[in-house]
Every structure is written in structure tokens, then in C-alpha cells.
Amino acid sequence: MADRLFHDLVKLFVVVNPIGVVPLFIAVAGHESAAARRRIAGQAILISTVILFVFIGIGQIVLEALGINLASFRIAGGLVLLIIALRMVLQEAHHPRADSSAIYGNIAVFPLAMPFIAGPASIMAVVLLTDNNVYTIWQEVETAALLVVVLGFTYGCLVGADFVQRLLGSTGANVVSRIMGLILAALAVQSILSGFHDILHW
Secondary structure (H helix, E strand, O other): OHHHHHHHHHHHHHHHOHHHHHHHHHHHHOOOOHHHHHHHHHHHHHHHHHHHHHHHHHHHHHHHHHOOOHHHHHHHHHHHHHHHHHHHHHOOOOOOHHHHHHHHOOOHHHHHHHHHHOOHHHHHHHHHHOOOOOOOHHHHHHHHHHHHHHHHHHHHHHHOHHHHHHHHHHHHHHHHHHHHHHHHHHHHHHHHHHHHHHHHOO
16 A cells, blocks of 8 residues: 555656746746735645546546547647747747736636646546546545645745745746746647557557
């Protein structure tokens, strides 16, 4: 059981990627005050928790009822990530990052909670790690508890982003934003290709 829990913890940590979310958080919320960033981080974690727990509870049932396989979900999620990544890379340098709220609306919901934290990879991971055909109810509860731990760590990383913001400054944050946009674009393309691979059995 310990091996399974450790494996689940590592997988959840990798797909949620608390450390990797920090530069993305700075990119879309770096213009906000420290108090506002803490509020946005709290909202993003709360919304992400709700989304992921909904998929733990009924995600597999809903996807199967709609006839949606995980490969199709992976492709759709990859396309959304690619759009976000292109915006990060191609945004004009003279536009202040305060425009993020105008572009995205409530950034705690989009793009932070979905798809940065509770993205396609995270959703697919929790669905697979709580497969009703494989795991018992108690095992699914244990996985849910591990998810809470990972999301709590993610919140701590986002709150600590203030230090990273001071360290980088506006120019550094802009550079990080574009670099992370390129990485995110690569991950999005990989997600799309993986989805096609699963569908076409390459």
C-alpha cells in the first residue's frame, strides 16, 4: 500500500507541478498587490480542488456516458493550452501585464485553476488513479487525501511567488513568461500528439 501511495503522490505532484506553476502565476498575476495575489492563489486552489474532486467523484461516469475517451480529452486540453501558450509568447512587450484580467477575466478561474493547475493532465491523472473498476472506495479516498496535500503545497508555492517576483523584477518576469510560454506550447503539442497516438495506435 505504501508503494501505491508513494507512486500516486509522485504522479500527482508531477501533473499538478506546483513549482512550474509559479512563473505562470507571476506572468498573469504579477501586476497585482501581494494581498491580491494571495487572494487569487486561494481562489485558484479552491476552484482547482472542486474541479478535481468532481472528476474523482463522477468524472469517469460522465466521460463514459458522453462517449468521450481520454485521448479526445487530451487533444482538447492540448489545444486550449496551446492557445494560452501562444498568447504568452506573442503578447506585445509594451502591453502592461495588468491587461491579463481584461484578456482572461477572473484569472483565478482561467487560466490559473483551469488549465494551469487543474489541467488536462491533472484531470486525467485523478480519473485514472481513482478508476472505479480498479480501486476500492478507501483507496480512492487515500488518493483524494494525497491530492489535498499536493494542492496545499501548490498554494504555498503561489504565496511564496512574491519573493520570486521581487527577485526577477518586471523584465525578468517578462522573460520568464515567454520562456514558460514556449515550454507550455511544447507540452500542449505533446499532449495533442499523445492523444492522436492513443486514437490511431501509432
